[in-house]
Amino acid sequence: MKTIFSGIQPSGDLNIGNYLGAIINWNKLQEEFNCIYCVVDMHAITVKQVPMDLRNRTYKTLATYIACGLDPDKNVLFVQSHVPAHAELAWILGCSTMFGELSRMTQFKDKSAKNEQNINAGLFTYPVLMAADILLYQADLVPVGQDQKQHIELTRDVAERFNAVYGETFIVPEGYIPKIGTKIMSLVEPEKKMSKSDENPNSYIALLDSRDVIIKRFKRAVTDSDTSVRFADGKDGINNLMTIYSCFTGKSFDDIEKGFDGRGYGDFKSAVGEVVADGLAPVQKKIGELMGDKAYLEGIMKKGAESASRIASKTLAKIQKRVGFVV
Numbered sequence: 001m002k003t004i005f006s007g008i009q010p011s012g013d014l015n016i017g018n019y020l021g022a023i024i025n026w027n028k029l030q031e032e033f034n035c036i037y038c039v040v041d042m043h044a045i046t047v048k049q050v051p052m053d054l055r056n057r058t059y060k061t062l063a064t065y066i067a068c069g070l071d072p073d074k075n076v077l078f079v080q081s082h083v084p085a086h087a088e089l090a091w092i093l094g095c096s097t098m099f100g101e102l103s104r105m106t107q108f109k110d111k112s113a114k115n116e117q118n119i120n121a122g123l124f125t126y127p128v129l130m131a132a133d134i135l136l137y138q139a140d141l142v143p144v145g146q147d148q149k150q151h152i153e154l155t156r157d158v159a160e161r162f163n164a165v166y167g168e169t170f171i172v173p174e175g176y177i178p179k180i181g182t183k184i185m186s187l188v189e190p191e192k193k194m195s196k197s198d199e200n201p202n203s204y205i206a207l208l209d210s211r212d213v214i215i216k217r218f219k220r221a222v223t224d225s226d227t228s229v230r231f232a233d234g235k236d237g238i239n240n241l242m243t244i245y246s247c248f249t250g251k252s253f254d255d256i257e258k259g260f261d262g263r264g265y266g267d268f269k270s271a272v273g274e275v276v277a278d279g280l281a282p283v284q285k286k287i288g289e290l291m292g293d294k295a296y297l298e299g300i301m302k303k304g305a306e307s308a309s310r311i312a313s314k315t316l317a318k319i320q321k322r323v324g325f326v327v
C-alpha cells in the first residue's frame, strides 16, 4: 500500500485555503492509502511565536484534522516535535542540500522580506526539515497546495542525490496537487494567496470564524468592475470566489455561471458566504467539542507519536549506517 505524508504548521488559525488545499484531499486518501499526517510545530518556530499560543494551536490543529474527518484509527496523526528523528534526519540531509538551492526557495525569499528582523538559519533550512519529514516515512505521495510545489521538488532532488551517492535508500516522492482548490487567493488582494499569517484578517476566512464574519468578509471581497459571474482571465477575485463556491457545493464553473446569469456580484457573494458558513458549521462544532477534551487529544498525540517513531527510527537507522555512523 502506498504511503502518504503531509503536514500543516500551527503558525496561525487554519483558514479555508488550508482546508480546501490540503485537509479535504487528505480525507479522500485515507481509505486507500497508508496515511501519516503531522502537526509541524518545529516548522512554526521559524517565525516568532507566542509559546502559549503555539501550544494551543497545536492542539487545535490536531482537533481540526479529526473534526474534518480524519479518523485517528485509520491515519497516523502526530506532532512533529514528539518524534526526534525529524531533526536528526534533517541534519544529515542538510549535508546533501546546497546553499544555492535553498537560496532559490521563493517561500524563504517571501518570508525573509516579511520578517527582516528575524531572518534566522531555521527559516533558511526549513525545506530540509520538510524533506526529512517526508523521506523519513518513505512517502510515495505528498498532498499539498500549489505553494509547496517547489519544496517537494527540492525534496525529490535531495532524495535522488542521496540515493546516487549512498545507493537506493529513499523513495522519491511525488506531489499530489489537484487542479482546483489548491491555490485559494486572498479576499482583499486576489492576486496573492490566502495566508494564515496575513496581518489583514479581512483577507482570509479562518475555519472558526462566525457565520456573520464569514458572510461579511465575502460581501466585502475585492472583485472587478464587470458584473457578470463568469470565470475568465483578469477576474482574479471572481475566479477565486467561484473556486471556493465550487469546492463547497461540488458545482462546476458552467453550472455556477448559469445559476447566477443575470444576477449581480452582490447576490453571488452572499451565496458564497452562505455555503461556506453552512459547510464549516459542523466542523466548528466538532473542533469545539474536541478542544474541550484535551486528554483525548493527548491520547491521540501519544499513540500517533509511537506509531510514527516506529517507522521513523527504522529509516533513520538505515540512513545513519549508509553515511558511516557507528550504529
Ligand code: TYM
Pocket: 005, 006, 007, 008, 009, 010, 016, 017, 018, 019, 020, 021, 022, 040, 043, 129, 130, 133, 134, 142, 143, 144, 145, 146, 147, 148, 151, 181, 182, 183, 184, 185, 193, 194, 195
Ligand atoms: P502550511 O502550514 O503553510 O499550509 C498547510 C497546507 O495548506 C496549503 N495551503 C493552501 N492551499 C490552498 N490555498 C491556499 N491559500 C493555501 N495556503 C496553504 C499548503 O500548500 C499546505 O499543503 N511547509 C508546509 C508544511 C510542511 C509539510 C511538510 C507539508 C512541513 N513539512 C511535509 C507536506 C509535507 C507549510 O508551510 O504548509
